[in-house]
Amino acid sequence: MATEIKAPTFPESVADGTVATWHKKVGEACSRDELLVDIETDKVVLEVVAPADGVLKEIVAAEGDVVESEAIIGVFEEGAAASAAPTAGTAPAAEAAAPAASQAATGEAILSPAARRIADEHGLDHSVIKGTGKGGRVTKEDALAHAKQAGQSAPTTASQPATAQAPVASGGPREEKRVPMSRLRARVAERLVQAQQTAAMLTTFNEVNMKPVMELRNKYKDVFEKSHNGTRLGFMSFFVKAAVEALKRYPAVNASIDGNDIVYHGYQDVGVAVSSDRGLVVPVLRNAENMGLAEVEAKIREYGLKARDGKLSIDEMTGGTFTISNGGVFGSLISTPILNPPQTAILGMHKIQERPMAVNGKVEILPMMYLALSYDHRLLDGKEAVTFLVAIKEMLEDPARILLEI
Structure with a gap:
């Protein structure tokens, strides 16, 4: 049939x-x-x-x-x-x-989409890659292992992968390859340009002493992991909870513009930007105000694994009232994140770096992180944006404030 x-x-x-x-x-x-x-x-x-x-x-x-x-x-x-x-x-x-x-x-071997991209970027012969997936399918891990074994290194730019060579000049090979932009990458590019063209975007900066959070994490991480079925205590959950409390105090940061109307959301759906092989994706922690630290950490880990395997659903990436992006995992010291329309603001986390700081008239070496809040000036005034970011800073420097909601 x-x-x-x-x-x-x-x-x-x-x-x-x-x-x-x-x-x-x-x-x-x-x-x-x-x-x-x-x-x-x-x-x-x-x-x-x-x-x-x-x-x-x-x-x-x-x-x-x-x-x-x-x-x-x-x-x-x-x-x-x-x-x-x-x-x-x-x-x-x-x-x-x-x-x-x-x-x-x-x-020729059948490659998964992620494996095909890796093979093309490294100029690998598809037919010689050994597949360990179902029916001999070549997985992402197979392609990475083959590239490593062959002594290949990742291309430094998207426009210069090691593939078919163009005519060689006297200064050495000049390689080029033209590939169509993926739909996800094209959509991300479209939304980023849209955000810059339609919003009056401005960024305010501050810095936070991460020593209190780091000490709290080091003190309780083993007990936390045992008590929550192997869920590890990271830094992101502290930022999510601090952001949620700050959003409650400054509802305009949690709002969005719809035409000539301002939509105030009575919930905090926090998007967490995740980098994947296909591009940047932003899965959403729904009703983050009702989630504990362990729930936040477990959900973020789940989203990270799904993003890696390309298993995130559309529903998991739809909506969101506020976004947190962590460029620090890649070593970024400071940046200006771009809004995720129609949201009003996005928080940028960065690398934790020890710096000499003046504390009570003395110089101390402290683990500091720059924070960046990009916001839509059409809805948020500078005072609201700055005080919102200061509220997050204060809660992170005194984590008890998060539990006491003060």
């Missing part, structure tokens, strides 16, 4: 998607719930799986094709046996356009 394979139902915020990778070739047997194809949207990669045991009969939408919600992308034959070659009824255009089918026919 032939069954149409359709693209997933996209939410209202997603207009369409792009067929990223076919993981099965025409005529290849599939088990129920086995991955058939990845559909890339401007927010996440959605997986389409086999509806039953059978065979992929036809590929209608080839890799790179743009498809709308519930569009037919292929045909599946339930209960059929695998054939050595595509059937005569297969659409020639679709068969010729499907790279996954040609890969399998030539014996």
Whole structure:
């Protein structure tokens, strides 16, 4: 029995998607719930799986094709046996356009989207990478291990990967490669430009002494981990809780502009910016005001693992009333984060660095962190933005304030 394979139902915020990778070739047997194809949207990669045991009969939408919600992308034959070659009824255009089918026919390994990007960036031969995934599929870890074994290093810029060489000049090789921008990267770029063009964005800075939080963490981290089933106590949970308390005091920072209206949110949905192979994503801690430190840490870890594996759902990245971005994990000392529309403000964390500070007339070496708050000046005045950031600073320098809500 032939069954149409359709693209997933996209939410209202997603207009369409792009067929990223076919993981099965025409005529290849599939088990129920086995991955058939990845559909890339401007927010996440959605997986389409086999509806039953059978065979992929036809590929209608080839890799790179743009498809709308519930569009037919292929045909599946339930209960059929695998054939050595595509059937005569297969659409020639679709068969010729499907790279996954040609890969399998030539014996080339089937790569996951993340593995394919890594292989292309490092100029690796797809056919020689050993896959440890299901059915011999090459995973991200396989590609990284192969690159390391081959002595390859990551490219320094996106425009200069080690791939096909252009004509060599006397000064050495001049390599270039042109690749299409992913939908997620394009959408991120569009939103960043939109934020700068539509908001009166301004940034205020402060610095926080991290010694009290570090001492508290070092004192209780072992007990905390044992008491909360292995959840580790990090710094981000302190910042989330401090931000939540500050948002309660300054509701305008938690608001957004909708046309000529100001929307005040009676909840704190805090987005946490996470870097992934596909680009920057911002999963949301919903009702963060009701979460404890352990819940925050566990959820952030869960989001980090999902971002790494490309498993974040659209619902997990939709909404948010305030965002926290931690550039310090990459060594950034100070920066000006860009707003995440339609939010009013974003907090930037940075590297903890020891510096000589004047304390009660004496010089002490303290672990200091610069904080940056970018905000929309259309809604927030400087006084509100500065006092909001000072409130976060005070709570972090005296963590008991977070528990006492003072």
